[in-house]
Amino acid sequence: MESIKIKPETKKKLTEIAGMLEKKTGKRVSYDDVINYLIEKRSKDRKTAEKLFGIAKGVNLYEELLNGRKEDENSS
Structure with a gap:
């Protein structure tokens, strides 16, 4: 068993x-259980986000948003 330092x-x-x-x-749960729960939750959240935003993978969404707003301003 290893030990880790935490604040x-x-x-x-x-x-x-x-x-x-x-x-x-x-x-009753241990700190190990808690850490594993958080790791698993993060993994699930990431997989869900990838499913929702999979189309935009590799795209800088912030830049796309700014470009879209500039186009809207220019067409007004």
Whole structure:
């Protein structure tokens, strides 16, 4: 087993998430469980975002937005 250093604020946040997970599952959870939950959640969120925005992959959406606004201004 390894140990990692975290700031007290980070430990507090992990503890809050652990409490939420314990309430949700009815089981005691470890910090390892919390970290794995957060990793899994991020992975799911990323996959969902890729599905939603897959068409725009590799496109700088901010630049596209600015260009679209310039075109709108020029056509007004």
